[in-house]
Every structure is written in structure tokens, then in C-alpha cells.
Amino acid sequence: xxxxxxxxxxxxxxxxxxxxxxxxxxxxxxxxxxxxxxxxxxxxxxxxxxxxxxxxxxxxxxxxxxxxxxxxxxxxxxxxxxxxxx
Amino acid sequence: xxxxxxxxxxxxxxxxxxxxxxxxxxxxxxxxxxxxxxxxxxxxxxxxxxxxxxxxxxxxxxxxxxxxxxxxxxxxxxxxxxxxxxxxxxxxxxxxxxxxxxxxxxxxxxxxxxxxxxxxxxxxxxxxxxxxxxxxxxxxxxxxxxxxxxxxxxxxxxxxxxxxxxxxxxxxxxxxxxxxxxxxxxxxxxxxxxxxxxxxxxxxxxxxxxxxxxxxxxxxxxxxxxxxxxxxxxxxxxxxxxxxxxxxxxxxxxxxxxxxxxxxxxxxxxxxxxxxxxxxxxxxxxxxxxxxxxxxxxxxxxxxxxxxxxxxxxxxxxxxxxxxxxxxxxxxxxxxxxxxxxxxxxxxxxxxxxxxxxxxxxxxxxxxxxxxxxxxxxxxxxxxxxxxxxxxxxxxxxxxxxxxxxxxxxx
Ligand SMILES: Cc1cc2nc3c(=O)[nH]c(=O)nc-3n(C[C@H](O)[C@H](O)[C@H](O)COP(=O)(O)OP(=O)(O)OC[C@H]3O[C@@H](n4cnc5c(N)ncnc54)[C@H](O)[C@@H]3O)c2cc1C
Ligand SMILES: [Zn+2]
Numbered sequence: 276x277x278x279x280x281x282x283x284x285x286x287x288x289x290x291x292x293x294x295x296x297x298x299x300x301x302x303x304x305x306x307x308x309x310x311x312x313x314x315x316x317x318x319x320x321x322x323x324x325x326x327x328x329x330x331x332x333x334x335x336x337x338x339x340x341x342x343x344x345x346x347x348x349x350x351x352x353x354x355x356x357x358x359x360x361x
Numbered sequence: 362x363x364x365x366x367x368x369x370x371x372x373x374x375x376x377x378x379x380x381x382x383x384x385x386x387x388x389x390x391x392x393x394x395x396x397x398x399x400x401x402x403x404x405x406x407x408x409x410x411x412x413x414x415x416x417x418x419x420x421x422x423x424x425x426x427x428x429x430x431x432x433x434x435x436x437x438x439x440x441x442x443x444x445x446x447x448x449x450x451x452x453x454x455x456x457x458x459x460x461x462x463x464x465x466x467x468x469x470x471x472x473x474x475x476x477x478x479x480x481x482x483x484x485x486x487x488x489x490x491x492x493x494x495x496x497x498x499x500x501x502x503x504x505x506x507x508x509x510x511x512x513x514x515x516x517x518x519x520x521x522x523x524x525x526x527x528x529x530x531x532x533x534x535x536x537x538x539x540x541x542x543x544x545x546x547x548x549x550x551x552x553x554x555x556x557x558x559x560x561x562x563x564x565x566x567x568x569x570x571x572x573x574x575x576x577x578x579x580x581x582x583x584x585x586x587x588x589x590x591x592x593x594x595x596x597x598x599x600x601x602x603x604x605x606x607x608x609x610x611x612x613x614x615x616x617x618x619x620x621x622x623x624x625x626x627x628x629x630x631x632x633x634x635x636x637x638x639x640x641x642x643x644x645x646x647x648x649x650x651x652x653x654x655x656x657x658x659x660x661x662x663x664x665x666x667x668x669x670x671x672x673x674x675x676x677x678x679x680x681x682x683x684x685x686x687x688x689x690x691x692x693x694x695x696x697x698x699x700x701x702x703x704x705x706x707x708x709x710x711x712x713x714x715x716x717x718x719x720x721x722x723x724x725x726x727x728x729x730x731x732x733x734x735x736x737x738x739x740x741x742x743x744x745x746x747x748x749x750x751x752x753x754x755x756x757x758x759x760x761x762x763x764x765x766x767x768x769x770x771x772x
Contacts, residue, residue, distance in 0.1 A: 290667060293656070294656055294657035294658065296611070296658070297611075297658070310757070311757055314756050314757045315607070317700075317756075318609035318700055318756045319607040319608065319609055319756075320598070320607070320608070320609065320610060320611050321598070321602075321607070322598035322599075322608070322610055322611050322612055322658070323598075324596075324599055324612075324660045327658075329658075347612075347658060347659050347660050347661070348659075348660050348661060349661060350659055350661050350663070
């Protein structure tokens with residue numbers, strides 16, 4: 276993977292970006308979550324081999340956090356997009 | 362050894378196979394997934410110390426094709442936490458007697474290991490490590506630029522570089538070894554004691570009934586067993602998922618490279634955490650160099666230009682004399698990184714499914730002691746004290762080990 280498409284800046288050198296890890300949704304009601312479920316959220320990962328949804332950060336550019344779908348076997352970047360907050 | 366060689370020279374028969382290609386049995390007492398140094402060492406100790414020989418190792422490619430055949434072979438015990446230091450030091454002791462135990466030269470060369478400090482805060486960390494090491498009886502102390510220069514004449518200890526060298530943590534017993542020989546030695550002796558090594562055999566499923574493992578599916582058929590050890594390092598999350606277990610692991614590639622062979626140039630092993638680089642010279646004369654893991658998670662073992670560019674710059678900052686030396690080849694292996702830079706060893710919520718994973722960028726040096734303690738765990742169904750800190754349940758008990766300071770670059 277040499278280029279990454281930032282939803283804001285377009286095609287840029289991958290070295291401008293920082294990897295943010297697999298998408299791992301935060302529990303909706305943190306105060307009601309049991310300790311074990313909280314540990315699951317903090318530490319346990321799918322670590323998928325194949326297409327994975329993940330976070331990227333355009334560190335040396337527009338500083339945007341965005342999502343990507345990437346095949347972790349081939350590093351083919353299938354798509355990058357913004358989080359839908361709705 | 363030499364007598365054996367001379368005798369061999371006068372006969373026409375080929376030397377006996379190091380290990381065999383046995384048929385599948387219907388049932389094994391223990392099935393080990395992953396034919397790296399960890400899986401093989403565990404089989405060796407199961408047979409040697411516990412008389413458990415109805416054991417199979419399943420390896421999807423060839424033995425040593427994972428991290429065990431791709432690492433840069435640094436062996437040391439100067440870690441940061443007392444539990445880490447104690448554990449790795451037992452491993453160093455087992456490595457020291459390995460050639461004699463195997464009757465096979467693993468070329469363990471304890472040439473001394475230097476971790477450079479380029480900032481005041483790094484000097485403080487090194488002091489702390491030296492104290493922790495000494496309390497555990499490990500030879501480790503701080504040295505200053507004049508002594509660094511004596512141990513390593515080509516290094517630039519002047520004030521010219523961007524990050525001048527202020528001090529180093531010196532660990533005389535640290536060394537390098539021939540990793541393939543370690544893999545082959547364990548395989549050979551495990552085979553001779555009756556362990557079955559099945560190469561080109563890929564695990565595709567784990568059958569669990571009422572929370573207990575009853576068998577495994579492979580590309581060559583089904584095997585009954587009540588005990589499965591996951592020793593697949595970079596692939597461990599995928600194997601654990603087959604048993605319904607999630608692990609706190611993310612797989613990152615780690616790259617390394619070697620230069621063309623040089624005359625003897627570097628006696629010691631040099632590591633710089635601040636510059637993200639380490640280097641040693643192999644018996645063939647090549648400089649073996651590595652860095653930190655790649656910047657994003659992946660199961661791909663492709664190398665990158667960013668790596669060779671980065672490492673060349675940093676190596677030249679330490680050794681300006683190398684500017685005309687060429688890189689001969691580069692490669693990558695997969696590393697199973699954990700949040701606290703410590704392994705995960707022992708039981709899981711599924712009965713009969715145990716793990717020896719989370720070896721990240723530093724696990725080769727642990728192969729002997731991991732094999733020994735995991736064999737004990739399997740044979741006695743209880744966790745040896747030495748590896749209790751590394752249990753999976755620590756993540757639910759708020760009891761992480763915190764080894765990052767000593768393990769992130771200095772494998
Ligand atoms: C470039 C590099 C440098 C390193 N440098 C050092 C160092 O200097 N010092 C140090 O101590 N450590 C170092 N390490 C780390 C070290 O290599 C590993 O931690 C260690 O080798 C792990 O050994 P293992 O036996 O657990 O796993 P591996 O040797 O990785 O073996 C796992 C095996 O599992 C097999 N497998 C995977 N999936 C399946 C399946 N479905 N079915 C059957 N088999 C399967 C794989 O083919 C593989 O052979 C380095 C690693 C790399 C990549
Ligand atoms: Zn951008």
C-alpha cells in the first residue's frame with residue numbers, strides 16, 4: 276500500500292497517515308457495562324485475515340479521522356469513507 | 362560429531378533423516394498447531410520430561426516457515442519487569458546448554474548486547490533496567506561512550522549526530538544463534554522420541570463439545586484429541602477463533618534485512634530504541650538489521666521501500682563508514698502483538714484449548730522455556746509459577762505486565 280485516498284485530500288502518500296486499528300465500537304452505556312465486557316472492549320480484537328473495517332488518521336495532512344475497508348492479506352485498500360454520525 | 366562425519370564420508374548410504382513423515386493416527390493425546398520453535402519445543406519437553414509421546418505437530422507449510430525462520434535471533438534477558446527478567450533468564454540458561462543437549466551445533470554466540478540511550482530519559486530507563494536485572498542475578502550495567510567505543514570501534518560516539526549517544530545498557534550474556542538449527546534440533550529429538558511432525562497440514566477447524574475440545578479438522582482429515590495447543594504466533598487469532606476464543610492480539614509484519622558480507626566489523630549487538638534500529642554481524646559476515654514493526658496491521662509478508670529507506674538512514678547515523686555497503690535482501694514475518702508487550706500462555710475458557718502466543722517481536726529467545734513450561738502445564742493441568750504472570754485472564758484482572766520499555770524495538 277503506497278497511496279491512501281483521504282476523503283478530504285484525495286490520493287496521498289501512505290506515510291502521511293497513521294493507522295488507528297480495527298473498528299471496535301465502544302459500549303453504548305459505559306456505566307452499566309460489566310467489568311468483563313469492558314475488558315473485552317479494551318483488549319480483545321478480531322484481528323481479521325481478509326477484509327477489515329479500520330480507522331485511519333491523516334496525521335501529516337488535514338488531521339481527519341476516517342474509515343477504510345482493507346484486505347489484510349493483500350493490503351488492497353477497497354474504500355475509504357467518513358463515519359456516518361447519524 | 363566429527364567422528365560421525367568421518368564415518369559418513371566412507372559409506373554410500375545417505376545420513377538418516379532428521380525427522381520422518383509419519384501417517385496420521387486416529388487419535389493423539391496432544392495436538393500442537395504450529396511447527397515453529399515454540400510448538401516443537403513443547404513437543405520435545407512433553408516427550409522428554411513427561412513421557413507424553415502420542416503427540417502431533419500440525420504445520421501448514423514447513424517447520425520454521427513462520428517467525429522461527431525469519432527472526433534476527435537475538436537472545437537476552439535484560440528486560441524491564443522482574444517477571445519478564447526471571448522468565449527470559451531461564452531461557453538463556455537452556456540455550457547455553459542446547460548444543461550439548463542436542464549433540465548439534467546451534468552456534469549460540471554470547472557476544473554482548475548494547476542498548477543505546479540517546480536522551481536523559483532513556484538513560485534513566487536503562488538505569489532502572491540495570492537495577493531490576495541485577496536484582497534477578499542478570500549481568501547488566503550502564504556503560505559510557507568511551508567504553509562503548511572500546512567494545513564497538515566503528516560506532517560514532519561524537520556529538521555530531523542528531524541524537525548523540527549518551528550511554529548504553531550493557532548485557533554481556535546477550536547473543537545470537539542459528540535459528541534454523543534450533544528448530545531442526547527440537548524437531549529431530551521430538552521425532553526420535555515418537556512425536557509425529559505433520560508438515561503441509563493445515564488446521565481448518567476445532568471441534569468443541571460442551572466446552573471441551575474433542576478433535577480438530579485439517580486439510581488431510583479429522584483427528585480426535587482432547588488437548589490442543591495454539592502455537593501459531595502471527596496467526597494465533599485465527600486459530601483461537603476456531604475454538605470460539607478471542608485474544609488481545611493484533612498481527613503486524615516485522616521486517617529485517619542483511620547487507621552483503623563484510624570482514625569482521627561488529628563484535629557486539631547494537632540496539633537503539635530512539636533510532637528504531639538494531640544490528641549484529643552474522644557468522645557469514647552479513648550485517649543483520651531490523652527495526653520496529655510496520656506501521657499498520659497486516660497478514661502480508663511483503664517488504665517495503667519505506668523500511669529499507671528508514672533503516673539505512675538510521676544505521677548510517679550510528680555507523681557512517683557503512684555508506685557504501687549494499688543491502689542484499691529483505692524479508693518480513695508476522696508478529697502477534699499484545700497490549701503489554703508480554704506473551705499469553707496457558708488456559709483459555711475452552712477446556713482442552715491452551716495457548717502459547719503473543720510472542721510479538723521478541724519470542725524466539727523464549728522458545729526453550731516456553732516449551733518447557735507449557736509442557737508442564739499440559740502434563741500437570743496446572744500453571745507453573747514462572748508463567749503465571751502471562752495468563753490470559755490477566756486482561757480481566759487488571760494485572761498487565763508492562764514490558765514495552767524493553768521489548769518494542771530491542772527484540
Ligand atoms: C523479522 C523478525 C525479527 C525477529 N527478531 C527476533 C529476535 O531477534 N529475537 C527474538 O527473540 N524474537 C524475534 N522475533 C520474534 C520471533 O521470531 C517469534 O516470536 C517466534 O519465532 C515465534 O515462534 P513460534 O514458534 O511461536 O511461531 P512461528 O515460528 O511463527 O510458527 C507458527 C507456525 O504456525 C503455522 N500455522 C499458522 N496457521 C496454521 C494453521 N492453520 N495450521 C497449521 N499451522 C499453521 C505457521 O505456518 C508457522 O510455521 C522476530 C520476528 C521477526 C518477524
Ligand atoms: Zn486529508
